[in-house]
Amino acid sequence: MEQAPGTIRISSPTGRWILLTSVLGSSMALLDSTAVNVALPHIGDDFGASLEQLQWTANAYLLTLASFILLGGALSDRYGRRKIFVIGIAGFAVASLLCGLAPNAEVLIAARALQGVAGALLTPGSLALIQASFSPDDRARAVGIWSGLGGVGAAVGPFLGGWLVDGPGWRWVFLLNLPLAAICVPVALRHVPESRASTAPQGSDTSGAVLGALSLALVTYGLISTDWVSGLLGVVTGALFVYAERRHKAPMLPPGLFASRRFTSINLVTLLVYAAFGGFFFLIPLQLQVVSGYSALAAGTALLPTTLLMLALSGRSAAVGERIGPRAPLTLGCLLAGAGMLLLRTGPDAVYLVDVLPGMVVLGMGMVALVAPLTATVLASVSEDRAGIASGVNNATARAAGLIAVAALPALTGMGPDTYRVPEQFDTAFDQALLLCAAVLAGAALLSFVLLREPALRPAPPPECRMHCAITAPPLNPGRRKQTDPPLESRS
Template sequence: MTTVSLRSAEGKWIMVTTILASAMAFIDGTALNVVLPSLQRNLKASGADLFWVLNAYLLMLASLILIGGTLGDRLGRKKVFMIGIFIFILGSAACGLAGSATMLIIFRMIQGIGGALMIPGSLSLISSGINENERGKAIGTWSAITTLVTMGGPVLGGALADAGLWRYIFFINVPIGVMALLFLGWKVSESKEIDPQNGLDFPGAILIAFGLALLTFGFLRMPAEGLGDVKVYGSIIAGIILLVAFIVVEHKSSHPMLPLPLFANLTFSGANLLTFFLYAGLGVGMLFLSLNMVQVQGYSQLESGLTFLPFTVLMIGIARFAGSLADRHGPRLFLITGPCLAGAGLLLLSFVGETTGPGDYWTTFFPGIVVLGLGMSFTVAPLTATVMGAVSNHLSVTASGINNAITRIAGVFANAVFGSLAVLFFSTAVQKDMNAFPLEQQQKEAVVAQAVNLGNAQPPKQLDTAKQAAVLKVYHAGFVEAYGKIMRLSAALGFLGGLMALLFIRSSKTVIKDAA
């Protein structure tokens, strides 16, 4: 496909369609965080169920997204992009109709399959379709607008959840996806690179899918069963073995889904390490911030969504500008300071204790959200441009797929590990307070057992009203304590991301000419 100007009709339609499809996937993620309390109540889901609702989608996405990129090369980027959007629409509609947590988890897997075909297409169409000298600006525009729409997700999710319409978070994907399909069919040309020797790496996909699933299962079962349970340590060990086998298979494969020679380039490796740490910290931080606001601090779900508006405003004002500056001056400074600022924002948020409600927002959560927003605004566009610019054009789809896969893998690990840690921190805090509480031992055990539900923990019904109120205070204090520890760990991941840029990223012009 011949590259076109960003200002041309074709260039504008490429931007419109990629933004629509990306926004559909990203809204789903951010809005879902806000509606989780309603979802948990309506579907009677445990804390572990919530993490599986998040991870079922991420698991399929992480394991298949690289194959999605390869299919785009072979069959046509636009065609595979459209198939992915269609599957994602079907999965979204099914999620909206789910009657139980188990069914929702299954339908989220279908969404993940669609996303694995759809998400690599966005940046690969931009990379292969827009002139090289405008690509940074195009990616910055894509980053800014999709982030704007994405950060509108919490507001939309909060409004729908408060109205008892949380299912429409999934249904809204249907009209957006249909518009994207129509515009793609009519206005965007096909693009593909046919390599007869480039096969599909199904062994690699199977190994990484089962490896991630087993690791996730082991970590999510750890709070309930303990590390000494064979289902827990057995799953974790088996998951590690399968992931090691995946690396071996990729090393020996003639058509690997994860071309290991790409990682010989320090810029590419550093950018992906930065991606892993930053997005692991960001994803967990945003999730626990939403749960804390709604389940403990007394915010409505709409109010919780509105608290992220400063983040959105900063992304609108800064992200595209940061992308243009990175084009001219190089991304290194942005990729060092941005993640560190994001880490500082998460650290500030970790010190917020129990408040009296939304009236305290400006002196409690607001400063941390502003610093977090500044950090992400300076990071998103330069990071994406760095990943795409570190490889030659014919490897751009693969690079995009790897970076997206690492983002999702970061989410899987963070949700599993930090979800387990949160239950551990929460139950430890509750147990400590229960030791001096005037309850029978059986009642104390029932109180602590509710810790698996995190912020939705409910006092045992056999207690009288006064004791239930006292236990609820214990739950709130325990959750805030656990929240603070999780947020500080998330902040550390942000700082680690900045360290990766400091150590590995030297120039955006280092291109791998022949690795594949």
């Protein structure tokens, strides 16, 4: 007999099954986000791809994910969290199969865009299943387990991606998702109770999602192809998006959120921080393989210190931010992360322990200092009933920032279509990119110091924000229902 949502205990067999499918589902997206960049040089070699095509391999996924992740959360609340989660898992598996079988770069890019759409359904649903299913007494512990195991998945991603690329080949970075999906879907259908928000809006902001996606696509295309007409059209479409959101009855991006000075400030900081991180983590695997001569496995392993440090220390960072407020951790974290980038010495024949590891450790410490307080500040800047949408906006902002950075950095540093095939040219451009990323982080530090003057944070960061180690976006929080809210409707 299926248990009702909101009553399941973590020690029960059903509770363990729910944790399993949620962790495996979120791990699919985490593994792809950290492993694909390691595979880019090999994808380029196999397809004879230009740097622009490699940019789109990364950005097609980010584009659709950033554009539709807010809509995915709304659809989950309206039509059923289990249903949308399962659709997302199945869609992600189909898109991953298309990626793994792609005969050329164009098909791979299209399949990556489909992955992003599916990821927008899967990513919010993974945590929402736990929040909706477990008893209030067990919810925090369940979320902590989900967050910790997800962190392990994020940490393993670069290493596993490198091992697959050097072993059976880069296609297995995508094909690995198929057995994970084959476990997730039947477990979810059999063991996860259906739930939905009884107060979910009756309309979905599809037009807003489409306008947002079109704006980001045009701006991204304009930056990658240096086509300023497309970029200008993207800006105009963005203005139409803002206008449409102001008029929509249930906008996916409520304009009223930005009435909070702190919310607006922290999203500006997020935009700068994740632009720097997005550009850096796109280019560093290319640099280590093309210039330093590392294998894909060695390049993936080189990135491990950042995620391992975040996995080990994010909880303490959240506690410090709760006690002293976000200003100092965010300012110091941005400066440390920028300093770590500048410490890297990734030229020809770079020795990992001497030239790479110190910079990665300092970068990781900076990320430890800033990620948990950043997310906690977002949640503390709005009322509790808007925590889910505020977290989603912040997450989408971070992904859009990475998208734009991956598009803009090669153009700003003078990289041509074949620069990544010429080690000397790529090395020079990469050094310029590091300076730009560090400068952007310095700007984020200045904004944090000037704009975030309030002292301690209340309420305390939720469990999913206290242990987090993804490098592409801050963690999502689906929001917590008040005790007076109507109960969740259940479906057998």
